[in-house]
Amino acid sequence: MDNCIFCKIAAKQIPSKSVYEDDDLIAFHDINPASPVHFLIVPKQHIATLSDCDEKHAALLGRMMVLAPRLAEQLGCGYQGDGTGNGSGGFKTQFNTGPDGGQEVYHLHLHVMGGPRPWRGQR
Numbered sequence: 757m758d759n760c761i762f763c764k765i766a767a768k769q770i771p772s773k774s775v776y777e778d779d780d781l782i783a784f785h786d787i788n789p790a791s792p793v794h795f796l797i798v799p800k801q802h803i804a805t806l807s808d809c810d811e812k813h814a815a816l817l818g819r820m821m822v823l824a825p826r827l828a829e830q831l832g833c834g835y836q837g838d839g840t841g842n843g844s845g846g847f848k849t850q851f852n853t854g855p856d857g858g859q860e861v862y863h864l865h866l867h868v869m870g871g872p873r874p875w876r877g878q879r
């Protein structure tokens with residue numbers, strides 16, 4: 757897509773602080789982090805929003821979700837715990853969709869936010 761900032765980042769026409777790359781996905785640090793660790797997992801293919809996804813995108817979306825905890829761990833904000841309320845670390849995963857969802861960049865991306873609190877504007 758012409759004039760799509762995340763297509764340009766995926767094509768290396770615009771620099772980013774890379775976290776991960778494979779044939780289908782790229783991950784890079786958010787330029788305006790909302791938390792100590794804030795990166796975006798982005799498909800290389802241009803898909804505008806989560807609402808443009810259907811069954812044929814299920815595997816890609818699944819890979820994005822599975823990658824999130826792996827990269828969070830590598831960046832020091834993985835969840836360490838026993839699967840109950842005990843433990844430490846952890847992160848938030850978020851897709852913003854459309855105006856009411858607060859989406860600013862219309863190329864699908866998964867926010868992964870973690871690190872010690874407080875975060876910007878949040879406890």
Ligand code: 5GP
Pocket residue numbers: 761772773784785786787788789851852858859860861862
């Ligand atoms: P949205 O509101 O669309 O879910 O989030 C878009 C995110 O992309 C924002 O958190 C914003 O800071 C980030 N962002 C926008 N432009 C750039 C850029 O050129 N480089 C990087 N690394 N992040 C960007």
Ligand code: ZN
Pocket residue numbers: 757760761762763764801802803862863
């Ligand atoms: Zn794009």
